[in-house]
Amino acid sequence: MKINKDKLADFIAAISEQTVYAPQKRGEALVFAPVAKGSNVNLAAANTTIPPKSVVFPQTETLLRFELGKTDLEAPVQEGKAVMLGVRPCDARAMVIVDNVFSWDVDDPYYLQKRADLTLVGLACLEPCVNCFCSSVGGGPASKEGLDVLMTDLGDGYLLEVLTEKGQTLCQSAEGLLEESVKEDKDAAEKLHAAAVNKITRQAPDTGPIPAGLPRLWEDPLWAEVSESCLGCGICTYLCPTCHCFDIQDESEGCDSRRCRTWDSCMFPEYTLHASGHNPRPTRRERTRNRINHKYSYFVDKFNVIACVGCGRCINLCPVNIDILNILSKVGEAL
Numbered sequence: 001m002k003i004n005k006d007k008l009a010d011f012i013a014a015i016s017e018q019t020v021y022a023p024q025k026r027g028e029a030l031v032f033a034p035v036a037k038g039s040n041v042n043l044a045a046a047n048t049t050i051p052p053k054s055v056v057f058p059q060t061e062t063l064l065r066f067e068l069g070k071t072d073l074e075a076p077v078q079e080g081k082a083v084m085l086g087v088r089p090c091d092a093r094a095m096v097i098v099d100n101v102f103s104w105d106v107d108d109p110y111y112l113q114k115r116a117d118l119t120l121v122g123l124a125c126l127e128p129c130v131n132c133f134c135s136s137v138g139g140g141p142a143s144k145e146g147l148d149v150l151m152t153d154l155g156d157g158y159l160l161e162v163l164t165e166k167g168q169t170l171c172q173s174a175e176g177l178l179e180e181s182v183k184e185d186k187d188a189a190e191k192l193h194a195a196a197v198n199k200i201t202r203q204a205p206d207t208g209p210i211p212a213g214l215p216r217l218w219e220d221p222l223w224a225e226v227s228e229s230c231l232g233c234g235i236c237t238y239l240c241p242t243c244h245c246f247d248i249q250d251e252s253e254g255c256d257s258r259r260c261r262t263w264d265s266c267m268f269p270e271y272t273l274h275a276s277g278h279n280p281r282p283t284r285r286e287r288t289r290n291r292i293n294h295k296y297s298y299f300v301d302k303f304n305v306i307a308c309v310g311c312g313r314c315i316n317l318c319p320v321n322i323d324i325l326n327i328l329s330k331v332g333e334a335l
């Protein structure tokens with residue numbers, strides 16, 4: 001299938017029985033936000049600052065409401081079906097990785113319901129950013145993993161590759177706006193995908209020996225060196241599409257109360273602070289070591305996949321230029 005760019009607004013209108021999310025500017029940040037009825041979207045911008053995980057795993061989420069002194073618990077109403085347009089392939093892969101966590105020991109109904117209700121329409125990355133390294137950690141600029149439809153920008157229009165039943169259903173609801181694609185369209189898309197791979201300039205070192213090798217570097221001086229300038233701001237984890245840690249707290253205003261969960265970060269000292277005052281990760285050295293071990297060793301042990309998709313956000317957005325690829329290179333050299 002393909003669609004002309006001048007029909008994109010009609011496409012959005014045709015599927016807008018569901019909430020349609022697309023990248024939009026919010027101040028300096030590009031975020032996925034609901035598209036107002038009748039408006040168009042610009043999918044040409046770079047990848048979003050805040051990854052699409054924020055739609056299925058919001059930064060703050062009410063788990064239940066209650067009134068102090070009473071025993072009734074009120075569950076929040078789930079939001080219903082949604083479509084995300086223009087999701088980058090790395091971020092779609094990240095959602096598949098995070099699914100492991102929310103369906104592992106106990107199914108998380110909040111996350112899993114939103115995931116089941118969500119259709120992901122991806123956009124192949126034809127101009128990878130300077131710090132993207134998806135192709136060296138199992139992905140690629142036109143990876144299909146986790147997507148229901150993959151779009152490729154062909155200039156005047158988009159080629160739509162339908163990948164799942166959800167994608168099929170979505171395209172059927174806008175059938176009159178789509179045309180059959182021809183072989184030349186697919187050939188053009190394949191060429192663009194191959195060219196995009198060649199535009200990626202950064203690579204992770206050979207990740208093969210890293211998961212098993214990291215525990216041997218537990219006391220290596222490299223951790224003090226790579227964490228020396230860290231401010232402990234947590235940006236690298238908050239904005240990472242595979243980071244999924246949260247805290248749960250009860251809040252009250254008068255008798256009205258709610259239990260909510262909010263994103264947490266292993267880069268914060270409070271994350272591991274015990275009630276006794278002891279902290280097993282007392283400095284940024286231990287916290288940085290944990291961040292890398294979690295993504296490149298513990299997660300591989302548990303779920304057989306590296307919890308990093310090479311989106312480059314933690315490199316682009318770290319205020320003191322701490323670079324996960326430099327850390328991985330030092331790890332590779334030390335092994």
Ligand code: SF4
Nearest residue numbers: 230231233234236318
């Ligand atoms: S973004 Fe940079 S400074 Fe902030 S916690 Fe992460 S590594 Fe440290």
Ligand code: SF4
Nearest residue numbers: 240308309311312314
């Ligand atoms: S660790 Fe960095 S590069 Fe890897 S997925 Fe997270 S933000 Fe992206």
